[in-house]
Amino acid sequence: xxxxxxxxxxxxxxxxxxxxxxxxxxxxxxxxxxxxxxxxxxxxxxxxxxxxxxxxxxxxxxxxxxxxxxxxxxxxxxxxxxxxxxxxxxxxxxxxxxxxxxxxxxxxxxxxxxxxxxxxxxxxxxxxxxxxxxxxxxxxxxxxxxxx
Amino acid sequence: xxxxxxxxxxxxxxxxxxxxxxxxxxxxxxxxxxxxxxxxxxxxxxxxxxxxxxxxxxxxxxxxxxxxxxxxxxxxxxxxxxxxxxxxxxxxxxxxxxxxxxxxxxxxxxxxxxxxxxxxxxxxxxxxxxxxxxxxxxxxxxxxxxxxxxxxxxxxxxxxxxxxxxxxxxxxxxxxxxxxxxxxxxxxxxxxxxxxxxxxxxxxxxxxxxxxxxxxxxxxxxxxxxxxxxxxxxxxxxxxxxxxxxxxxxxxxxxxxxxxxxxxxxxxxxxxxxxxxxxxxxxxxxxxxxxxxxxxxxxxxxxxxxxxxxxxxxxxxxxxxxxxxxxxxxxxxxxxxxxxxxxxxxxxxxxxxxxxxxxxxxxxxxxxxxxxxxxxxxxxxxxxxxxxxxxxxxxxxxxxxxxxxxxxxxxxxxxxxxxxxxxxxxxxxxxxxxxxxxxxxxxxxxxxxxxxxxxxxxxxxxxxxxxxxx
Numbered sequence: 001x002x003x004x005x006x007x008x009x010x011x012x013x014x015x016x017x018x019x020x021x022x023x024x025x026x027x028x029x030x031x032x033x034x035x036x037x038x039x040x041x042x043x044x045x046x047x048x049x050x051x052x053x054x055x056x057x058x059x060x061x062x063x064x065x066x067x068x069x070x071x072x073x074x075x076x077x078x079x080x081x082x083x084x085x086x087x088x089x090x091x092x093x094x095x096x097x098x099x100x101x102x103x104x105x106x107x108x109x110x111x112x113x114x115x116x117x118x119x120x121x122x123x124x125x126x127x128x129x130x131x132x133x134x135x136x137x138x139x140x141x142x143x144x145x146x147x148x
Numbered sequence: 149x150x151x152x153x154x155x156x157x158x159x160x161x162x163x164x165x166x167x168x169x170x171x172x173x174x175x176x177x178x179x180x181x182x183x184x185x186x187x188x189x190x191x192x193x194x195x196x197x198x199x200x201x202x203x204x205x206x207x208x209x210x211x212x213x214x215x216x217x218x219x220x221x222x223x224x225x226x227x228x229x230x231x232x233x234x235x236x237x238x239x240x241x242x243x244x245x246x247x248x249x250x251x252x253x254x255x256x257x258x259x260x261x262x263x264x265x266x267x268x269x270x271x272x273x274x275x276x277x278x279x280x281x282x283x284x285x286x287x288x289x290x291x292x293x294x295x296x297x298x299x300x301x302x303x304x305x306x307x308x309x310x311x312x313x314x315x316x317x318x319x320x321x322x323x324x325x326x327x328x329x330x331x332x333x334x335x336x337x338x339x340x341x342x343x344x345x346x347x348x349x350x351x352x353x354x355x356x357x358x359x360x361x362x363x364x365x366x367x368x369x370x371x372x373x374x375x376x377x378x379x380x381x382x383x384x385x386x387x388x389x390x391x392x393x394x395x396x397x398x399x400x401x402x403x404x405x406x407x408x409x410x411x412x413x414x415x416x417x418x419x420x421x422x423x424x425x426x427x428x429x430x431x432x433x434x435x436x437x438x439x440x441x442x443x444x445x446x447x448x449x450x451x452x453x454x455x456x457x458x459x460x461x462x463x464x465x466x467x468x469x470x471x472x473x474x475x476x477x478x479x480x481x482x483x484x485x486x487x488x489x490x491x492x493x494x495x496x497x498x499x500x501x502x503x504x505x506x507x508x509x510x511x512x513x514x515x516x517x518x519x520x521x522x523x524x525x526x527x528x529x530x531x532x533x534x535x536x537x538x539x540x541x542x543x544x545x546x547x548x549x550x551x552x553x554x555x556x557x558x559x560x561x562x563x564x565x566x567x568x569x570x571x572x573x574x575x576x577x578x579x580x581x582x583x584x585x586x587x588x589x590x591x592x593x594x595x596x597x598x599x600x601x602x603x604x605x606x607x608x609x610x611x612x613x614x615x616x617x618x
Contacts, residue, residue, distance in 0.1 A: 007194070007232035008296040012225055016298050019221050026214050058397040061361040063502075065354050065405060072398035079391055094390070134224060 010073050011133040017043050018130035025108075025123050033111045041109035044126070048102050051078040055095070077136070081128035085121075101125055154216045157223035158206060164230045165199050168238075175241035184244050186270045187319050190290035190312065191237055195230075197308045201297040202226045208300045222298075240284070240321050243274035250602040252335070254609050255562055256322070256342060259420075262521065263346040268316040271345075275326040279436050283341040285348040286319040288312070320345050332601035333573055333594075334435070336421060336428035336566050343416035344409065352517065353409050356510045361400050362501035369396055369494055396495070399444070403499040406445040408506070414452055415514045418459050422523035423472050424566040426456050427574065430479070440486055442496050451500075453479075454487035462515070468525035471536065471571045523563050535560050535568035535604075540576060542583045542596075544603035546611065559608035559615075569601040 008016075024040035050067075054075025057068055082097050104118045172191055175184075205222045209215045257271050276282075290312035299305035322341045328334045347353055373392050374384045382388065417425045433449055442448040457480045460466070465476055492500045515522075531548075538545040545565055547557045572580050573594065584593055 006293075007236055008229055008293050009232075012228055013296050015221070015225055016296075019218060019225070020298060023209065023218055026210075026218075054394070057401075058394045061363060061366055061397065063357055063360060063401050063404060065357040068401045069398060069405075072394065072401065075394050076391075076398060079394060083387075094387075130221065134221070134228075 010070055011077070011136040014047065014074065014077060015130050015133040017047055018126040018133065021126045022123060022130070025119060025126075028108065029116075029119060033108075038109055041105045044105045044122070045102060045109070047074065047129075048098055048105065050074040051098055052095075054078075077129060077132050080132045081125055084128045084132075085125050152220070154219040154223070157220050157227070158202070161202050161223050161226045161230070162199075164227060164234075165195060168195055168230060168234060171234075171238060172241070175238070175245070178245050179241065180245075180247075183247075184241055184270070184272055186316050187237075187240070187272070190315050190319065191233065193290045193308060193312050193315075194233065194293055197294045197297055197305075198226055198229055200304055200308070201299050204300045204304070205298065240272065240274055243276055243323070244272050244321075246275050246326070247273060250332075251606045251609070252602075254613075255605055256338070258609070259339075259342055259562075260320075260345060264318075264349055267318055267349045269318040269320060269345075269349070270316045271320050271322065274321045274323045275329055276323050277326055279325045279327070280323075281325070281337055281341055281432070282323040283344045284321045284323070285345055286321075287348065288315065288317055289319055290315055318345070318349060328435075330595065330598055330602075332566065332598045332605065333569050334428055334431055336424045336570075337417075337432050339417040339421045339425055340413045340429070343413040343420070346416060347409060347412050350517075352513070353405070353412055356408060356412070356506050356513065357405060358502050358506045360502075361397070361404065362498055362505075365498040365501040366396070366400065369400075369498055372494065400495055400498045400502075403444055403495055404502050407447050407499050407503055408510070410446050410452070411455060411503070411507075411510065412514065414456060415459055415511065416518060418456050419463070419514070419518035419522045421563055422463070422525075422528055422567055423460065423465065423470075423476060424563070424570045426453075426460065426476075426479070427472075427570040429453070429456070440490060442492065444495075447496075447500070448490045448492070450483060450486035450490045453483040457483050459511075463522060464525040465528075468529055470525055470528050471532065471575055472567075475574050523567070528564075528567060531561060531564040532567045532571060535564050536571050536576065539568055539572050539597070539600055540579050540583075542600070544600045544607065546604050546607040559611040560604055562605055562608065565601055565604045565608070569597060572597060 021040045021044045024034075024037045027034060028037050050071045051074050053067070054071030054073070056062075057064070057071060058075060062068070078098065079094065082094055086093065086097055101122055104114060104122045107114045108119070108122075169192070172188060172195075176188055202222065206219060209218050209222070253271065253273060256273070257269070260269055260271060291309055294305065294308050294312055297305070322338055324335060324338060370389070370393055373396065374389060377384050377388070377392075384392075430453070438449060440448050440450045446452070457476075460476060465473070466480070534548045535545040538548070545560045545568060548560045548564070550556045550558065577590075577593075580597065581590075581593060584596075
């Protein structure tokens with residue numbers, strides 16, 4: 001039996017990433033473009049890329065020993081986040097939505113003009129990612145057993 | 149949880165950090181040096197890094213409601229990390245303090261050294277109360293985990309990473325059931341766990357991972373799941389189907405890779421240990437009262453046993469006559485019958501069909517990898533009988549004498565000792581019984597047999613080390 005012993009598993013990493021993105025977007029809304037935004041949007045684009053990779057792998061049934069599980073996890077999280085963000089949508093809409101988010105993150109990274117609503121859309125998505133990721137671990141408040 | 153404010157959560161991080169640091173210090177005073185020495189250094193580094201990262205975020209984040217929200221999130225993430233350190237890492241320190249009285253670690257470390265190449269490994273044995281064996285392989289765990297942490301000051305992160313880079317490239321914990329700590333015979337199954345470690349280090353599994361899941365079996369799985377959901381009153385539209393596909397794909401991929409790693413570990417353990425691995429594995433299945441059922445990490449036992457029997461066959465165990473030939477033939481018949489009737493369904497069917505495509509190349513690669521150390525029937529025939537004779541006389545087979553005219557005494561190979569032990573247990577128990585008074589129970593006799601084996605392994609290792617110095 002092999003035991004995985006990540007103390008910072010993928011969902012926690014995704015929660016950290018989402019926080020970083022949200023902090024950078026808050027600052028952008030207050031003070032405009034800053035170098036920290038470039039880095040955060042770079043991370044956001046990587047994450048969105050991983051989601052699409054996970055989706056493509058799942059559709060083609062491809063296996064990659066290094067990245068299949070990670071990207072499938074990101075895809076699963078994102079599906080829930082997109083569902084909350086868009087109120088539920090089909091396969092084509094999912095793709096369109098993630099592509100749209102990629103467009104917004106790229107534009108912000110390149111310091112191109114982005115409207116307030118788009119920034120809010122990106123923020124909402126990462127808020128949902130953070131909430132889905134943070135609630136993914138099972139933590140028991142109490143354990144009770146009774147020898148009956 | 150909105151009832152908790154930012155200060156409560158960030159103070160909890162500080163308290164928890166302090167508590168964990170104290171615990172590590174307590175364990176350090178109990179453990180016999182140098183048990184887990186490097187692992188402890190790694191945990192300390194990780195705790196310091198979490199503290200640093202958390203503090204940097206607190207300094208960096210703005211005040212106000214948005215900033216408070218972020219402080220809460222960052223603190224919750226840190227608390228989750230600390231909870232994981234507490235539940236995943238510290239039990240190893242606790243278990244490491246409960247060692248068997250025999251010196252086994254040098255022999256196990258030496259076995260790993262044969263394969264490890266440039267990698268550095270800190271190995272520890274951890275008895276546990278769950279009836280199972282296991283391996284936790286942590287590749288540069290401190291560096292890996294610190295790298296995942298968010299630092300606002302990259303210089304500090306670089307300094308921590310540099311300190312972590314000085315630690316062994318691998319930390320590994322081999323766990324075994326506490327009840328078996330005095331059974332050299334049963335502990336032979338640990339070879340499977342060490343084989344996992346070799347696989348991790350050498351990444352043998354990587355080129356053997358199939359490129360795609362079996363399409364037909366996966367399609368069937370999705371159809372069955374959709375039908376079941378529809379029967380339960382759900383409307384399976386494209387969105388739900390996408391979610392099912394994504395979830396099942398993730399599970400199937402994980403199953404394929406896990407099963408592949410199990411097959412690799414089985415084959416390596418068998419190649420290295422010969423029949424002793426098969427016997428100890430069967431004994432493990434018996435003691436655990438396992439049924440022939442697969443799980444998400446392991447193929448069904450009968451299928452695994454069938455592979456082991458086939459592998460023994462390729463090592464000539466059904467051609468060359470050895471002391472255990474009859475026993476192996478009897479096992480072969482039973483296994484063959486059960487393996488034929490082992491049928492997989494759903495995820496397991498996908499994993500099985502997918503792995504079928506890679507099995508031949510897997511065996512070819514592993515046989516090549518183990519070629520110089522395979523414990524073939526010919527080696528068994530040459531090395532085991534003199535060791536069996538010593539045990540039957542009640543002598544710990546520390547050394548064996550080569551044939552005339554040289555007649556050189558050398559430490560008995562550990563593999564020969566374990567195989568001889570199993571041969572005595574399986575075939576020569578009556579002869580061995582003659583060493584004892586009538587009122588000594590069979591179980592007590594097995595305790596003595598295990599003691600002789602442990603002593604031979606322990607003293608043989610000391611002898612080999614001593615011979616290096618003269």
